[in-house]
Amino acid sequence: MDQAPLPPVTLDELDQLSARAATVIARLRDRLYAPGTEKRLDLRFNVRRAAEMVGRSDKLIRDAEADGRLPEPDKDPETGRRTGYSLADVNHMREVFGTLPHRAPGDPAMVLAVQNFKGGVGKSTMVCHLAQYLALKGYRVCIVDCDSQASTTSMFGLNPDVDVNEDEDTLYPFFRHGGPPSLHYALRATYWPNIALIPANLGLYDAEYEFAARMAREQTFVLDRLRTGIESIQDQFDVILMDPPPALGMLSLSVLRAANAIVIPAPPNNIDFGSTAHFLKMMGATLSELAQMGGARDYAFVKILATKMNDGKSAHVAIKRMMDAVFPMDMMTAVLKDSAEIDNTTANLGTVYEVTGPAARTETHKRCRAYLDAVGREIEILIRKTWPSHHAGLRKEGLL
Numbered sequence: 468m469d470q471a472p473l474p475p476v477t478l479d480e481l482d483q484l485s486a487r488a489a490t491v492i493a494r495l496r497d498r499l500y501a502p503g504t505e506k507r508l509d510l511r512f513n514v515r516r517a518a519e520m521v522g523r524s525d526k527l528i529r530d531a532e533a534d535g536r537l538p539e540p541d542k543d544p545e546t547g548r549r550t551g552y553s554l555a556d557v558n559h560m561r562e563v564f565g566t567l568p569h570r571a572p573g574d575p576a577m578v579l580a581v582q583n584f585k586g587g588v589g590k591s592t593m594v595c596h597l598a599q600y601l602a603l604k605g606y607r608v609c610i611v612d613c614d615s616q617a618s619t620t621s622m623f624g625l626n627p628d629v630d631v632n633e634d635e636d637t638l639y640p641f642f643r644h645g646g647p648p649s650l651h652y653a654l655r656a657t658y659w660p661n662i663a664l665i666p667a668n669l670g671l672y673d674a675e676y677e678f679a680a681r682m683a684r685e686q687t688f689v690l691d692r693l694r695t696g697i698e699s700i701q702d703q704f705d706v707i708l709m710d711p712p713p714a715l716g717m718l719s720l721s722v723l724r725a726a727n728a729i730v731i732p733a734p735p736n737n738i739d740f741g742s743t744a745h746f747l748k749m750m751g752a753t754l755s756e757l758a759q760m761g762g763a764r765d766y767a768f769v770k771i772l773a774t775k776m777n778d779g780k781s782a783h784v785a786i787k788r789m790m791d792a793v794f795p796m797d798m799m800t801a802v803l804k805d806s807a808e809i810d811n812t813t814a815n816l817g818t819v820y821e822v823t824g825p826a827a828r829t830e831t832h833k834r835c836r837a838y839l840d841a842v843g844r845e846i847e848i849l850i851r852k853t854w855p856s857h858h859a860g861l862r863k864e865g866l867l
């Protein structure tokens with residue numbers, strides 16, 4: 468059958484398309500954040516939950532409030548009822564009771580890459596939720612958004628085109644010739660206590676060209692630049708999470724060089740699994756090439772996490788079983804199941820951990836949170852195993 472060929476798309480039309488897409492995003496933002504207001508964290512915890520988080524009884528908390536070691540709890544000025552504690556309040560309690568889980572100065576900071584060269588496997592989703600899981604536990608977390616698509620930057624309430632200056636705020640200036648000596652300039656606090664962010668925007672993509680041009684003469688400098696940058700800020704953090712772009716470019720290679728552990732999200736379907744197998748092969752080859760250029764790099768752990776898994780699909784179950792058989796030591800036990808809750812919250816530029824009110828009491832929400840907590844907990848234990856000061860605690864908990 469004869470089909471008229473589609474007319475070519477002109478550059479003008481592409482520009483119009485991109486402008487329209489930007490308008491849609493702007494409307495979404497306007498709906499989510501009233502003009503002039505910034506994204507906030509509305510989580511409040513009652514005394515029972517706070518006690519659980521702090522690792523002390525509610526009686527001890529009440530006593531400390533009564534004798535002035537802790538401030539009086541917030542009350543509603545009209546009803547006089549307690550309004551619960553914020554995460555910052557809970558962290559203050561942890562400080563007072565000595566239950567903050569920070570690493571000791573002698574323990575290495577965990578620099579974790581959530582990496583897979585395949586797009587859309589759940590890297591950014593995992594980075595945001597893992598950061599928040601760890602922040603809820605009281606760890607000091609930094610997220611480095613290494614992806615010019617800037618999904619993670621958006622999830623943390625920033626508009627990459629408006630709130631982030633490409634010449635000043637992202638990794639880019641650090642990667643440029645004669646860039647600053649440390650990454651401090653790019654660190655910014657977020658509305659999550661304990662989560663700092665180095666944001667990204669489209670301008671970061673230019674780093675690919677910049678690096679490629681300098682590779683010939685300054686190979687090791689280029690490859691290890693991100694690692695140098697992370698070393699310049701790591702003192703302040705327990706865990707640094709890197710969210711790389713979905714491509715094998717210079718930025719992704721820099722992430723592999725900077726990481727001291729890797730989690731590979733991989734949906735158990737044919738196509739994604741095929742590309743993950745390919746990723747693993749490429750990673751092996753790339754790492755040994757990188758080792759020849761700039762010295763070998765060891766990882767504390769490299770784990771594969773099944774993401775977007777649907778138990779109702781026999782193909783998913785079969786491939787997951789195959790993954791478990793092929794990589795018995797390397798698969799995480801926890802699985803991040805496919806969940807409408809994740810899709811819905813990310814579509815609204817939020818996370819599952821940020822949901823409050825009646826929406827947080829639905830069964831779908833609780834189930835999804837249980838998957839996320841299980842993944843977070845497994846990674847938390849892997850991280851703590853790399854900190855000698857945590858070993859005694861892990862042994863006591865029967866985890867080592």
Ligand SMILES: Nc1ncnc2c1ncn2[C@@H]1O[C@H](COP(=O)(O)OP(=O)(O)OP(=O)(O)O)[C@@H](O)[C@H]1O
Binds near residue numbers: 588589774776805
């Ligand atoms: N477990 C899940 N259940 C349902 N939807 C999910 C899940 N994980 C991720 N998603 C959705 O899949 C899409 C892609 O996820 P995400 O952006 O995290 O992937 P990515 O690997 O970072 O993508 P990219 O390679 O483009 O950076 C998002 O719309 C996200 O909401």
Ligand SMILES: [Mg+2]
Binds near residue numbers: 592
């Ligand atoms: Mg992403």
